Amino acid sequence: MAADASTRPGRPGRRPGPTETREKILDCARRLFAEKGYDGASLRGIAREAGVDPALVHHFFGTKQGVFIEAMRFPIDPQAILSRVAGTRSRDELGVALAEVFLEIWEDPARRVPVLAMLRSAMTNEQVATMMRQFVSAALLGPVTEAFGIAPIRVEAAVGQLIGVAMLRYVLGVEPIASATRQELVELLAPTLQRHFDEG
Amino acid sequence: MAADASTRPGRPGRRPGPTETREKILDCARRLFAEKGYDGASLRGIAREAGVDPALVHHFFGTKQGVFIEAMRFPIDPQAILSRVAGTRSRDELGVALAEVFLEIWEDPARRVPVLAMLRSAMTNEQVATMMRQFVSAALLGPVTEAFGIAPIRVEAAVGQLIGVAMLRYVLGVEPIASATRQELVELLAPTLQRHFDEG
Numbered sequence: 001m002a003a004d005a006s007t008r009p010g011r012p013g014r015r016p017g018p019t020e021t022r023e024k025i026l027d028c029a030r031r032l033f034a035e036k037g038y039d040g041a042s043l044r045g046i047a048r049e050a051g052v053d054p055a056l057v058h059h060f061f062g063t064k065q066g067v068f069i070e071a072m073r074f075p076i077d078p079q080a081i082l083s084r085v086a087g088t089r090s091r092d093e094l095g096v097a098l099a100e101v102f103l104e105i106w107e108d109p110a111r112r113v114p115v116l117a118m119l120r121s122a123m124t125n126e127q128v129a130t131m132m133r134q135f136v137s138a139a140l141l142g143p144v145t146e147a148f149g150i151a152p153i154r155v156e157a158a159v160g161q162l163i164g165v166a167m168l169r170y171v172l173g174v175e176p177i178a179s180a181t182r183q184e185l186v187e188l189l190a191p192t193l194q195r196h197f198d199e200g
Numbered sequence: 201m202a203a204d205a206s207t208r209p210g211r212p213g214r215r216p217g218p219t220e221t222r223e224k225i226l227d228c229a230r231r232l233f234a235e236k237g238y239d240g241a242s243l244r245g246i247a248r249e250a251g252v253d254p255a256l257v258h259h260f261f262g263t264k265q266g267v268f269i270e271a272m273r274f275p276i277d278p279q280a281i282l283s284r285v286a287g288t289r290s291r292d293e294l295g296v297a298l299a300e301v302f303l304e305i306w307e308d309p310a311r312r313v314p315v316l317a318m319l320r321s322a323m324t325n326e327q328v329a330t331m332m333r334q335f336v337s338a339a340l341l342g343p344v345t346e347a348f349g350i351a352p353i354r355v356e357a358a359v360g361q362l363i364g365v366a367m368l369r370y371v372l373g374v375e376p377i378a379s380a381t382r383q384e385l386v387e388l389l390a391p392t393l394q395r396h397f398d399e400g
Binding site for chain 2: 116119120122123124129130132133136137141152153154156157159160161162163164165166167168171172173174175176177180184188189191192195196
């Protein structure tokens with residue numbers, strides 16, 4: 001017991017503890033999210049699985065959403081999107097705001113490639129589809145719906161417009177939409193998004 | 201060769217010749233479409249590759265589009281879509297017609313599953329993406345654009361709306377759009393499609 005390495009004085013270099021613990025928590029989180037879905041896994045359950053105190057998970061990652069983003073290397077932070085969209089001065093600017101924030105993400109290959117990879121695995125793997133559905137609903141669609149009082153199906157129709165254009169532009173590379181400028185796309189799509197919101 | 205065909209069950213009394221030739225043409229077509237894309241492959245080139253007369257390819261499959269649909273087991277016949285959409289009495293009904301014909305395809309698992317499989321491989325395989333892009337442009341987007349005088353980017357925005365909703369409904373299963381009735385979806389989407397067409 002007293003011979004434990006950590007009790008020895010003067011040991012040079014970094015203690016491996018925190019990094020290993022962090023990785024262990026993320027491993028357990030990945031397994032739990034896959035097994036139970038996003039809704040079914042809890043911060044407490046992840047902590048138990050990793051054999052650590054829930055306060056430590058909270059200390060490393062904040063919320064369950066934070067654990068998920070790290071564990072799944074999810075390239076979009078819903079909080080960032082929400083605060084951008086919520087910062088819109090009037091409800092009439094929601095369409096433009098949403099089009100701009102989505103294009104910003106899609107135009108950045110470092111974020112686009114992992115989103116596409118995740119969509120692709122959701123197409124073959126029911127567990128991944130469940131995780132993504134629950135995460136996107138809880139972290140993004142739900143809050144937008146509540147904050148602006150828009151019917152959920154309307155928010156989804158708007159998000160669908162953006163996802164579909166992304167498939168044509170970035171995956172299939174169909175012209176002329178693949179070569180359109182970001183501004184042209186905002187002008188093309190913002191009125192459609194706005195219309196979905198106004199009627200919802 | 202003859203031994204090959206005879207091992208296929210359930211085809212008594214058929215001479216193997218035409219079936220084998222047909223399969224050989226389709227094999228060569230798949231290879232050529234992958235190598236040269238849809239635009240780069242010709243009916244004549246496919247015939248040459250298979251060592252048969254172009255007239256025979258024409259006899260079996262009609263046009264290059266017909267060869268492609270068979271070779272790739274492409275589950276959508278663009279001609280059927282075009283004639284449905286072209287049968288619309290007035291330009292004001294284009295949105296409803298397009299929403300209905302797409303939903304009819306997506307609601308049929310026998311057609312939805314292969315479309316999703318092809319989209320999935322387009323997401324990883326540049327050759328498949330090129331083939332799909334060229335085929336969809338030549339067989340579907342081009343003709344709609346021409347027949348109705350709508351700007352191509354507008355047709356693509358409308359198709360994007362439909363593809364994205366399909367991803368949310370059938371792949372991710374996000375509620376409430378996953379459980380909406382077909383009629384609810386037509387009412388949700390047709391005005392959006394129509395708007396894209398009217399402004400294009």
